[in-house]
Amino acid sequence: MAQDNRNVSRIETLSRRQFVRAVGGAAAIGGLAPFVGLGTGAARAAVLGEGPSPKSAAETAAGRLFESLKPEQREVLCFSYDDPLRKKINANWAITEPTIGELSTEQQMLVEDVVRGVTSPEGYERFRIQMDQDSGGFEEYHIALFGEPGTDAFEFELTGRHLTLRADGNSNPGAAFGGPIVYGHGQGDSTKGLPGNVFYYQTVKANQVFGALDGTQRDLALVDNAPRETAVEIQGEGGMLPGICLSELASDQKELVASVIRVVLDPYRAEDVEEAMAVIEAGGGMDALHMAFYKEGDLGDDGEWDNWRIEGPTFVWHFRGAPHVHAYVNIGKRA
Template sequence: SAKSSAETVAAKLYGSLSDAQKKVIAFGFDHPLRKKISPNWAITKPTIGADFYTAEQRVLIDKVVRGMMSEDGYDRVMQQMEDDNGGFNEYHVALFGKPGTGGFEFELTGRHLTLRADGNSVDGAAFGGPIVYGHGIGNPKKQLYYYQTQAADKVFKSLDAKQAAAASVGKEPKETAVLLKGKTGSFPGIKVGELSKDQQKLVEATIKTVLNPYRAEDVDEAMKVLKAGGGVKSLNMAFYTAADLDNDKVWDVWRLEGPTWVSYFRGAPHVHAFINVGLKNV
């Protein structure tokens, strides 16, 4: 909500900006930059470490990020930024709208990362819109998010031959193809609703690991939106078998998709992963 720690600090950050700074990193709430989806881009020119920001503003940006993540998620995301782009100071920030006006969002982007804090400004969208994470390490077992693939692999290993054939898909989609298709959409892979209760529990566990890096209120909102779309049973799960970095049949690219949910983990040649959870595209 707007009163959550991340949003409260983001509002403080906004209040600390000079007019000159606002011209560079503050935009109207409906600006098209807020809707862009990319695994590697600078939403604004200045890096967090640049002279553009004061030391106090850098502390505020760090506090926003800390407030958006779970404890484990914050540690992972800081490590990821370090490994992929030389650290937190090399990333970029934009603010959309104005605090207290009903539409306000903080967004951080850079290599393999898009994070948002919107205080529920964006109706029916968990996270305030699509988010991105990743890790530029080619060895799956050293990837910071490999534990998510391990959870997905438990689902695959539980499938019988017929189910595995239905879940296996050849060519993966374009990585940014994560727009929500709603109730009329068709989705790749096997219908989770046709799996056994035990198998469905493994899918639920995978969803929990995908959401594990984020703060509780965003996780709760994501689960509500999933439920509104028909719950776990509304999803399909696909494993893209063309990509197998270690030739171990632990598929590095996999996707969960339903009317209100897309989580797409493209773990080869390294991790680019996308989450878009909402009642409609924002």
């Protein structure tokens, strides 16, 4: 019980820190809010960055992990880069049978280095709490490696209950995070406010946008039924996007949506965040995004919309907050 209380205290501290950072205005969300004034070509790349590389911390650790594997381990954990397993996503699955806990101590430390490398310090702490509470710890998760380090086709992937993380060194150009990812947390299941859930603060932040909408805007933004949570295929230009188009919003309302995007991206490393922002900008920026809130799954029937979605031609962030959090993310160019 004492450990649970410490976890809740850490979660609350992180949430306050996230909130203060997010509501600090356009300057605090580092270029994401306006999506203007970034220029084009080299100027924009200098501001936004081009994502991770094979020399990034996570990819370097993944390469060392690959080299440490014994032949019998490679037979189980390693696949060709084109293996369809790499593209599968699910909120609760084992990409390979062995758990991280079955690796050697050195290999477990290398996996942890990869996880630290693809997350921000606060994100790492959130994910470790989530893994402890959902599955009994980091050691109960699973990994796979695709391709070979040192080439332009290599990816590390971690999966398990409520979590998929990737490190690809930009082997998949134009796809943030190396491809679709998943996160979630089972705490507070079916209970209003999801007590103890490390991602509930994202629901609170998203609902600030709904609170800032006028009546006509709310009619456009509020949708009866949500799509399947796994329905995060990139639609590209001309796609059927749910909710209100952000071009219909005033500048201060757009800044609120931008702050939501910054908050949900914040658990991840800066290189992936920068690439995600560049991909959104390449897809038309803020004015090409839509935001939808779903009546379905309103815990407590309180009008705090637990299920919501932000989507554009190159961006899908589907947040299902009821009965507990499952979030599916896909940011990239249409294949």
